[in-house]
Amino acid sequence: MSTPPASTTHLVLIPSYNPGLKVDETVRAARAQWNPVWVVVDGSTDGSVERLQGMAMNDPGLHVIALPTNRGKGGAVLAGIEAASASGFTHVLTMDSDGQHPAELIPRFMAASQAAPDAMVLGLPKFDASAPQIRVQGRRLSNLFADIETLWAGIGDSLYGFRVYPIEPLRTIMRQQPWMRRFDFDPEAAVRLCWAGVRPIQIEAPVRYFRAHEGGVSHFNYARDNLLLSWMHLRLVAGFGVRLPLLAARRVLGRETV
Known part of the structure; x- marks a missing residue:
């Protein structure tokens, strides 16, 4: 397999928990677009860790971190960025392991990050007919809260996990916060x-959302995860109240310099 030249600053980070066979396709697609790719296997019990470790044995651009127990998406990302920082990387592109995110856009997102390393590059999702409408409509409320909490700073979609993060600011925030470890990670x-x-x-x-007969696997629980999001936004609204003067001043000064 031909592979892109290895980056010393940016890597693809894929948190993965019991994704089924889709993770194999996802990793191959990501490796075709970028080098290196790291997978954090988050306590999976579906045999995916063994398959991925087998792939990594024959691919120096693929690295697998196997966590002994499930920590949640945020916990897996934190484990990945801690290891990435220790290895000298400065940015990670996160993508889901279930094939929903477009690997072919990895180079474009990485190029945007390399051109503006102080920024985070956030995917703005375009849904097709495969998307469950209850989830498409439901995310609008989370997006509205995120806009309010940041005074419309330009997050776009708070829940879409196809993103490039600068490692050090994210690592600092996650070390300070006891939350941000599960489904609440992306918006927070x-x-x-x-x-x-x-x-x-x-x-x-x-x-793209894959149906079960297409190999799709979803761990989303409407009751549990919506309660988790509600608790998260309660915390963020409280934090927003404290930060409002600073956020407002930042917006005013930003407008004055345009």
């Missing part, structure tokens, strides 16, 4: 990074 990371002055750049990207 975007909001808190905005609060820290990391500006968002939006790039449109498609998202």
Whole structure:
């Protein structure tokens, strides 16, 4: 397999929990677009860790971190960025292991990050007919809260996990916060990074939902995860109230310099 030249600053980070066979396709697609690719296997019990480790034995551009127990998406990302920082990397592109995110756009997102290393590059999802409408409509409320909490700083979609993060600001925030470890990771990371002055750049990207007969696996639980999001936004609204003067001043000064 031909492979892109290895980056010393940017890597693809794929948190993975019991994704089924889709993770194999996802990793191959990501490796065709970028080098290196790291997978954090988050306590999976579906045999994927053994398959991925077998792939990595024959591919120096693929690295597998196997966590002994499930820590949640945010916990897996934190484990990955801690290891990436220790290896000298400065940025990670996160993508889901279930094939929903467009690997072919990895180079474009990485190029945007390399051109603006102080920013985070956030995917703006374009849904097709495969997307469950209850989830498409439901995410609008989370997006509205994220806009309010950041004074419309430009997050776009708070829940879409196809993103490039600068490692050190994200690592600092996650070390300070006991939350951000499960389904609440993506929106809280975007909001808190905005609060820290990391500006968002939006790039449109498609998202595809696979049905069970197509190999799709979903761990989303409507009751549990919506409660988790509600608790997260309660925390963020409280934090927003404290930060409102600073956020307002930042917006005013930003407008004055345009």
